[in-house]
Amino acid sequence: MKIKSILLIIILIAALVGAGFLVKNNQETRSGASFANVEALFLPSEKTLKIGEKLTTTLMIDTKDRLLTGTDLKVKYEQSKLKLESVEVVSEDEVIVSKINQEAGIYEFVGVNTEKETSSLPKGVVGLVKLNFVAMANGQAKVSLDTSYENMITGYNEAGTDQELKVDNISSAIYTVTGVEARNTLAPKEVECSWCGEACIEKNEKEGFACPEVIPQGKKCLSQNGKCVVVDSYATE
16 A cells, blocks of 8 residues: 555544544544445536636535545546636535645545534535636546545445445546637626535536435525535525
């Protein structure tokens, strides 16, 4: 195992213990011992862009009803075609690492959920981060997990000691950049938004995908300036 992977596992365990989450003394995270499978999703999965046009990609994890406790992931994208300008963490995880390396086309994310009650842990289709790209050059650009990295998801396992959830399927995104964006001064077009798990995304992005609505308490999913955002309910009253 790589030294860095060992350190990240130690960090995840330490953060969980520090939060008082491990209610069983014999629970541990062990590399190579996963107790269930999960899926990584990038939405929208495909889109055609023009140079200069902006795009927000949402990274989500389908936990298959397992309780999510931590993530250690690397996202890889085609840096010659896309520039990752910023990211927005949409999960309720305590963020340990959130780092963009544009030169390598890599985004690193490590987070841990410090909820003390298992009833508060997220499950189902869980949004992690929104990746805000801008198209830079013509061609196809893939956004996916870096499969050369030991991506790790951890979950609460009531029945055993293993906590690792294996990412057995990655639904990557493929974007096509062609032409130059037409410049105009028109206001951004409002879009129709909907909940996908606990993530707020464009309604047409979830078509054909089993994506139940899980509405966080006190939150609303709205369109603002052409983007889907989560706001506090009281802010719209």
